[in-house]
Amino acid sequence: MITKERIEDRTIADLLQAYPFVxxxxxxxxxxxxxxxxxxxxxxxxxxxxxxxxxRALDPxxxxxxxxxxxxxxxxxxxxxxxxxxxTILPGTDKSGNPEGFTELVVRKSEVISIVGxxxxxxxxxxxxxxxxxxxxxxxxxxxxxNDDLPDTSWRFSSSKKLxxxxxxxxxxxxxxxxxxxxxxxxxxxxVESRDEVVTRIIGEANKLAGEPFTPETPIxxxxxxxxxxxxxxxxxxxxxSPIILIDEIENxxxxxxxxxxxxxxxxxxxxxxxxxxxxxxxxxRRIVIRNGGIAKVIETTEEERTILGKxxxxxxxxxxxxxxxxxxxxxxxx
Amino acid sequence: MNLVTVSGPxxxxxxxxxLKTIDSLKNRGLKVGVxxxxxxxxxxxxxxxxxxxxxxxxLSGALCPDHxxxxxxxxxxxxxxxxxxxxxxxxxxxLCNRCSPYIKDIxxxxxxxxxxxxxxxxxxxxxxxxxDIVVITKGDIVSQAEREVFASRVNMxxxxxxxxxxxxxxxxxSFELSTLIFDEKDSIETLVGKKLRFSMPSALCSYCLGxxxxxxxxxxxxxxxxxxxxxxxxxxxxx
Ligand SMILES: Nc1ncnc2c1ncn2[C@@H]1O[C@H](COP(=O)(O)OP(=O)(O)OP(=O)(O)O)[C@@H](O)[C@H]1O
Ligand SMILES: Nc1nc2c(ncn2[C@@H]2O[C@H](COP(=O)(O)OP(=O)(O)O)[C@@H](O)[C@H]2O)c(=O)[nH]1
Ligand SMILES: [Mg+2]
Ligand SMILES: [Mg+2]
Ligand SMILES: [Zn+2]
Ligand SMILES: [Zn+2]
Numbered sequence: 415m416i417t418k419e420r421i422e423d424r425t426i427a428d429l430l431q432a433y434p435f436v437x438x439x440x441x442x443x444x445x446x447x448x449x450x451x452x453x454x455x456x457x458x459x460x461x462x463x464x465x466x467x468x469x470r471a472l473d474p475x476x477x478x479x480x481x482x483x484x485x486x487x488x489x490x491x492x493x494x495x496x497x498x499x500x501x502t503i504l505p506g507t508d509k510s511g512n513p514e515g516f517t518e519l520v521v522r523k524s525e526v527i528s529i530v531g532x533x534x535x536x537x538x539x540x541x542x543x544x545x546x547x548x549x550x551x552x553x554x555x556x557x558x559x560x561n562d563d564l565p566d567t568s569w570r571f572s573s574s575k576k577l578x579x580x581x582x583x584x585x586x587x588x589x590x591x592x593x594x595x596x597x598x599x600x601x602x603x604x605x606v607e608s609r610d611e612v613v614t615r616i617i618g619e620a621n622k623l624a625g626e627p628f629t630p631e632t633p634i635x636x637x638x639x640x641x642x643x644x645x646x647x648x649x650x651x652x653x654x655x656s657p658i659i660l661i662d663e664i665e666n667x668x669x670x671x672x673x674x675x676x677x678x679x680x681x682x683x684x685x686x687x688x689x690x691x692x693x694x695x696x697x698x699x700r701r702i703v704i705r706n707g708g709i710a711k712v713i714e715t716t717e718e719e720r721t722i723l724g725k726x727x728x729x730x731x732x733x734x735x736x737x738x739x740x741x742x743x744x745x746x747x748x749x
Numbered sequence: 750m751n752l753v754t755v756s757g758p759x760x761x762x763x764x765x766x767x768l769k770t771i772d773s774l775k776n777r778g779l780k781v782g783v784x785x786x787x788x789x790x791x792x793x794x795x796x797x798x799x800x801x802x803x804x805x806x807x808l809s810g811a812l813c814p815d816h817x818x819x820x821x822x823x824x825x826x827x828x829x830x831x832x833x834x835x836x837x838x839x840x841x842x843x844l845c846n847r848c849s850p851y852i853k854d855i856x857x858x859x860x861x862x863x864x865x866x867x868x869x870x871x872x873x874x875x876x877x878x879x880x881d882i883v884v885i886t887k888g889d890i891v892s893q894a895e896r897e898v899f900a901s902r903v904n905m906x907x908x909x910x911x912x913x914x915x916x917x918x919x920x921x922x923s924f925e926l927s928t929l930i931f932d933e934k935d936s937i938e939t940l941v942g943k944k945l946r947f948s949m950p951s952a953l954c955s956y957c958l959g960x961x962x963x964x965x966x967x968x969x970x971x972x973x974x975x976x977x978x979x980x981x982x983x984x985x986x987x988x
Contacts, residue, residue, distance in 0.1 A: 442871045442905040443878075468950055471847060471874040480878070484908040538921060546925050553776075553924065573904040573912040579893050588864055588891055599867075600894045603901035642892075649894045 421485075422478050426458065427451035435488050435605060439481060444470065455481075491574045492605060498577070498657035499523060499561050501544070501684055506555030508708025509536070514556075515710050519702070521686075523657065524679045528695045529688040531704030537688045540704060541660050544686065545578040546570060554707065579656035587634040587642060593617060594630035597645075600653050612652065619677055620648035623669050625738075640669045647674045651681045661687040672697070672727075693730055696723040750829055751836045751935050754850050756843045756876050757860035758869075762886035763840050764793045765917030766860055768800055771838070772920070773927035779835040784825040786841035786850075788814045793840065803832060814841055815848035816949055822852070823940045830938070836931055849876035851946040855937070856930065859910075862887040863899050870902045875947040877903070882929060883910045886917045 426447050440447050459474040501521045505514035529537050543556045547565045550557050569577045597613045621627045624644035703710045757763050771781045785793050785806040797804040809817030829837035841850050851857035859880035864887050888896050915922035
């Protein structure tokens with residue numbers, strides 16, 4: 415931890431040297447530091463007259479306080495071990511107030527859990543409970559433990575230390591950037607050190623997941639649905655710091671879902687997946703059945719069910735190959 | 750009564766988030782009202798009424814909406830107390846990037862959306878920088894990576910705020926916000942004596958007073974000229 419007085423009396427150059435990430439802080443707070451590196455922060459503010467400070471809505475006290483907060487956050491982000499070995503869900507009540515049908519559910523890293531249940535049954539609420547690290551303070555009264563222990567409140571409130579990353583159904587990009595620039599930007603916000611290497615790896619993995627390859631120079635807004643999804647999954651698997659991934663249905667179109675899950679698991683994530691698709695549901699090690707807002711049961715995927723999965727995957731592949739052939743302009747009757 | 754000020758750029762999702770959050774507050778048995786401030790036009794009062802929420806609206810017309818807000822907020826507070834609300838939420842459109850309606854010791858929430866672009870946090874002034882809670886909406890239509898990048902930019906301009914992602918359509922995250930809004934010990938009787946978090950400069954020039962003619966001889970008061978010379982002096986001009 416560093417203190418406020420010490421920050422105000424340090425030169426800009428010194429701050430940049432000690433904490434390279436403050437460069438983007440100055441930039442995002444529109445403080446121009448070029449050519450002023452030899453000044454201390456308070457000298458820099460003293461240089462501006464009242465009018466300029468007022469025009470730019472710069473309040474020196476607030477600025478230093480926020481800078482200090484930022485530096486302390488980043489230091490703890492870089493240095494903390496945020497690894498999550500396990501996630502425990504303790505039962506609450508369903509919508510009618512009846513206790514849930516399980517005693518304790520422990521999920522370990524590199525495990526996939528699928529969540530099934532009718533529309534409105536409470537799947538999103540369960541995902542919400544996990545994201546908020548519920549402590550009997552949500553409508554379900556569930557409690558979430560991390561590594562078998564009461565979780566630190568920073569899981570709730572810190573923006574750099576998020577427990578959960580979410581792959582939503584709509585996977586659109588809105589930024590006007592190439593795939594490479596986009597991943598670089600994300601890597602920068604995560605303070606990744608070997609940036610080039612990570613970027614190359616993400617685009618490589620994404621290309622393995624997507625049916626049709628794309629280049630680092632492709633603008634993200636012109637990626638196909640499958641390519642976007644592939645890039646998003648590879649990016650989340652490799653760059654997101656969050657140990658838990660929530661998935662709201664990965665659609666089938668143009669992406670190898672088995673490989674996608676394998677990639678997430680190889681990065682030691684815990685994966686929870688709400689789905690109506692039998693192939694995905696059976697890919698889970700276990701599945702949670704939700705009814706009337708409560709977890710009604712937890713079913714272990716058995717060997718027998720896995721045999722069915724084999725058949726379903728076979729069907730899936732047949733479907734996919736027909737689709738590809740149709741796209742290529744072939745007849746489905748040719749051999 | 751607790752007063753909570755909500756502000757944010759137009760169409761960022763303020764009304765949607767407030768409506769969903771009030772649902773959760775009502776479930777706890779709290780009585781909630783809304784005061785809506787806007788510039789020229791708003792339909793929000795109808796939305797609140799439809800949801801059975803008592804609402805008052807004020808249009809600032811030609812004035813800066815935040816200036817108008819401060820001039821009326823005490824009266825609105827007294828209305829809320831008279832109505833017996835537990836929580837009064839003010840919604841104001843952040844149309845002036847220089848001003849913000851936040852008051853010291855009164856909870857301040859800024860709502861911005863993921864679609865506004867990653868350079869937006871940098872452009873929004875005190876409305877974002879001095880909020881206690883920043884709500885980011887429309888995460889459902891962008892990627893996880895974009896959500897993370899956007900949140901990290903917000904964190905950079907306001908590291909001490911609590912940043913929450915809320916979906917204004919489904920309300921996901923609004924229950925969580927509702928738990929941060931009401932606190933018995935934040936109760937107030939009046940705002941008299943309290944101060945704004947950030948001063949609001951008054952840009953009084955002849956045009957503020959109704960002048961319509963163009964030309965130097967019609968310009969009086971606080972007039973400032975752009976620097977159109979080639980880059981020699983950089984004061985005030987962006988790089
Ligand atoms: N145990 C519970 N107690 C009280 N309310 C609950 C409980 N579980 C869920 N709810 C409420 O029920 C509503 C519907 O739940 P939710 O949105 O999670 O359903 P869903 O399974 O995600 O539906 P969909 O398939 O439509 O996405 C929500 O308002 C949620 O807060
Ligand atoms: N997709 C999506 N749309 C949203 C979300 N939040 C709000 N909207 C929509 O954005 C528009 C503007 O929202 P509104 O609440 O009126 O914004 P306000 O002007 O800030 O009060 C409306 O059409 C909302 O339905 C969200 O999280 N996701
Ligand atoms: Mg849902
Ligand atoms: Mg509105
Ligand atoms: Zn203003
Ligand atoms: Zn004027």
